[in-house]
Amino acid sequence: MQVYEKRRDIENHVAVLQRENKTIGFVPTMGALHNGHLALVRRALQENDYVVVSIFVNPTQFNNADDLVKYPRTIEADVTLLEGLSSEIIVFVPTPTEVYGEKMISTKYDFDGLEHEMEGKFRPGHFDGVGTVLNKLFTIVSPNNAYFGEKDFQQLQIVKKLVEIEKMSVKIIGCPIYREETGLALSSRNKRLTEQQLEESPLIYKVLKQVKNDFGIKSANKLGEWVSEQFKDNKELKLEYFEIAKVSNLKSIKRKQKDLKYRAFIAVFAGEIRLIDNIALN
16 A cells, blocks of 8 residues: 655556556545544445545644644554555545645635535635645546545535536545444544543434434424424533535525425534534435
């Protein structure tokens, strides 16, 4: 398995594979790999000749400087995990300078309003950072297919829009959320949860499943009120937002319409650690 730090080196490697008509899958990560990441990599290995996994904690998508500092960095362990999967994996571990050059600035994007919903309301500039780094990584890696988990469903929709805006040929593939046995969606941030927070956090998915069950018989407003009640007296978990939104444009709804697809989205704080999740409702 090859591990590259320099942009030029991985570009040269990928160019050789492309001349041999090999297909390239891409799994961009910020490291601290877990079984959710590995599930993406395994699918990419099934559907491509080679897979590039990037490990890069992108500074421009953090609107909380403290979160950036505390984000777990476990590169040696990550590489060991990937080595155990396949020799057809290429790992890219760049510095910010390799990705951005001398000026680490986000491009301002118009994602048709997707960037202003949910996460965008609470994390200003976040999706400009996501779009900027992925545009750069897609340019470096030149993948045929790129794989993203549906836990970050809003990000998945924005990445699809980014590819459309930048007229890139990469196919964006969304993959199911990978969960703990308790139902908690896997996240690199879970490593920072206390034992008590881990014990309480399955409530998030439990609430989403009940919302899905009741979606056909209760209004969006009533469901929102019920969700708020579930977290009101919880000492470990604080609800930041809950929304039911159209899949097409991620705009929240007050009442359902026939023939439209909806998802429920939630963000919860466990202490200073922010957890997000979502579920398809129909």
